[in-house]
Amino acid sequence: MRADGVESANAGALPQYKPPAFQIIVLGSGGGPNEDNVTGLLVRSTATNWAKGSVLAVDAGTHLAAVIKIFGEHLSEAVPVPEEPSEFAPSTGGRSVRPRASSAQAARALRHTNSISELNNNGGATPSQQVDGATIRCLTSGPFADLEVPFESVKANAAYFMRNLISTYLITHPHLDHISGFAINTASFQHTSRPKRIAALPATIDAIKTHIFNDVIWPNMSDEDGGVGFVSYMRLVEGGNIQFGDGESRGYIEVCDGLAVKCWSVSHGQCMRKHRGHGNGSGSTHEAFNEAASRRASQHAITPLGMAQNGQGYGDIMRPIDSSAFFLRDDHTGNEVLIFGDVEPDSLSLSPRTDQVWSDAATKIASGLLTGILIECSYDNSQSDETLFGHLAPRHLIAELKVLADKVKALKPPEQQIHSGRKRKRQPNGFSISQEAETPRPRRGRTPSQGRKTRRQTVSPSTPATLVSEDSEIARPAKDLRLDIPDCIDETGSQPDRGPLNGVQIIIIHVKETLKDGPPPGEAILAQLEEAEREVGLGCRFAISKAGTSIWL
Incomplete structure (x- = not known):
């Protein structure tokens, strides 16, 4: 069993595709x-x-x-949801019921006919399901595909x-x-x-x-x-509430059907308003801030951010701005995704706290449970450290991911240590376009094992991942950002050298617009991240998020 949870007969075999959680x-x-x-x-x-x-x-x-x-x-593009036959026929004296549609596949079948009436004439369609006189329809495209909606x-x-x-x-x-x-x-x-x-x-x-x-x-x-x-x-309780859960789920608390969360606080820079002395009413995090401020200021010579300009040393300090990082756990598979709020690099912070998130994430990556991280990268590398305002640029994100990679590497046994000395062959943006074949998705009301979706894609051995672009001729209407395909196989058919973060998808959020002519700022950020990753050999893949898309992990 490999660290990413895929079992194969030999190292050169293409890993079996797993449906996203x-x-x-x-x-x-x-x-x-x-x-x-x-x-x-x-x-x-x-x-x-x-x-x-x-x-x-x-x-x-x-x-x-x-x-x-x-x-x-x-x-x-939504289509009426066909009605299933009644469970009990009235002729038998049983109760006549109107259950939900059998599957979205039946709804999609209606879409590919000339008209519903034509099907009715040929005996090929069932009546449409209704609630309070309104026809229930199923969306067949977009991020909400397979969702049934009751209104016009x-x-x-x-x-x-x-x-x-x-x-x-x-x-x-x-x-x-x-x-x-x-x-x-x-x-x-x-x-x-x-x-x-x-x-x-x-x-x-x-x-x-x-x-x-x-x-x-x-x-x-x-x-x-x-x-x-x-x-x-x-x-929420920082670091998780150990009163809840058991085993790997201990500390996680349910926040909606199917998902539980554990959170950590991270630093989002310093408030520009100075606060005098210790204990400014913000809790234990800020009580330890003066000590951290003294240490980081002496190590990194960033006195203007952490000290007053009146020569009174560390008495007047700038209060740290708290943000959060959330580990979301899927109850059905145990898989996790990590989502950051705004965050600054520990290397510049007077209240460095991201390291504790990486320590938690490393154990999950090493065990194959965590494969996706959504994290901000607000500016490209032209932004100076002094004007980041509590955000990340590519140089800092790569440095943070190196910390994570070192922690993952330390957790793996020697036989699983990966040497990334030679560079890997990659597409210019780390992705390639591939056509997706859809399979029917199960309906609600089934058990978790029955209810999981299965999605397939046409994957060639050289396809590291699939990014379906809305501009592509073969793009699905859903414009989904597909980041769930196994790692690439090189031209010889053997596994290439991979870094410690192999199989981890890094999705960039919170890119700030420049309101200037030229390419979108995300393009420069992505190029700088990929160039740095090729030199460092972390093994992760990057993508820039885009409004209106879905990410499947």
């Missing part, structure tokens, strides 16, 4: 200043099959508007999706580009059957309570302090 829908991939494309993700376990409450929102700077846009692009209009179905499928908002930190969409969208929560949850570290929840839901900036939509009750708070 996660679908991550990118609602917003940018870091501003354009307000319609800031951080917003949806995550679900593929085994839950669009069940009620099965979608998790991770940050929501961009939210409902992006959901409406996706429905606007794909609702016209784009906005009504988008509201249905938000109210019924999204149960929890997992917030990394309370900056506006991560919560503004959610705050505005709370105005439509009155038609839900229970409060939406905000899950976050206590400091993030306190900030939202104090500065957003305070009846000044926005009405108090929470169920605390006399609010209207549309939102409830779920305070």
Whole structure:
């Protein structure tokens, strides 16, 4: 059994394809200043099959508007869901029922006919399923493919999706580009059957309570302090709550159907407002900040960021800004994905905390449970350290990933140590375009083992991964960002030398727009990351996230 969990008869065999455990829908991939494309993700376990409450929102700077846009692009291709025969025929005296459609394959079959009436005339179709007189339709393309929706209009179905499928908002930190969409969208929560949850570290929840839901900036939509009750708070424990779970799931807490979370705090730079002395009311994290500030300032000579300019030493300091990193665990497979909020490099931080995240991630990578990391890289390498403002550039992200790679390497037994001395043959962007063949997906209501989706792709031995671009002639309407194909095989058919992070996908989020002529900034960031990775030999692959796409891991 290899470290990535794929068992093969010999080292040269192509690993068996495993269906993805996660679908991550990118609602917003940018870091501003354009307000319609800031951080917003949806995550679900593929085994839950669009069940009620099965979608998790991770940050929501961009939210409902992006959901409406996706429905606007794909609702016209939705087809009526055929009705199954009744379980009990009335002639036998049994109860006549109208169960749900058997599968999305049946719905897709209708799409490829000239008309439903033609099928009816030929005896080839069943009546369409209805709820309260409205025809249930199944989306056949886009990130929401296989989702059944009950309404005719784009906005009504988008509201249905938000109210019924999204149960929890997992917030990394309370900056506006991560919560503004959610705050505005709370105005439509009155038609839900229970409060939406905000899950976050206590400091993030306190900030939202104090500065957003305070009846000044926005009405108090929470169920605390006399609010209207549309939102409830779920305070997470840093490092996981060991009172929950058992074995590998210990410390994880369920946040929606099929997904559980464990979180760590990370640093997002320093607040520009100075705070005097110790214990500024922000908890144990900040109580240890002065000591860390003294150490990092002396090591890296970054006094202007950590000390007052009045010559009083470390008494006047700049308070660190907290962000979060979330490990999401799929209950059905045990697989995990790591999603960062905004984060600065430990090498520049006066409150370095990313190392503890890498230590946790390394054990999961070494055991083959963690194959995807979503992390910010806001600027390209032309941005100076002094103007990163608590973010990463490619040079810093590569340095952070080297720390992770060293930890993974140390955990592997000597026979699994990988030497990456020679460079690997790769496509210019690390991906190639390949046509995807779809297989029917199971319906809701099945057991987890029955309900997992199976997806196939046409993969040649030289295909390291598949990036289906919306500009490609063979692209699926879903515009899915496919990052779930096994590692490449070189021309000789043998496994190439691979680095410690082999099989790990690094998806870049929070790229800041420059509002200038020329190529998108993500292109320069991707090129710089790949060039550096070729020199270092980490073994990971990079991709830039894009709004309106799905990532399958």
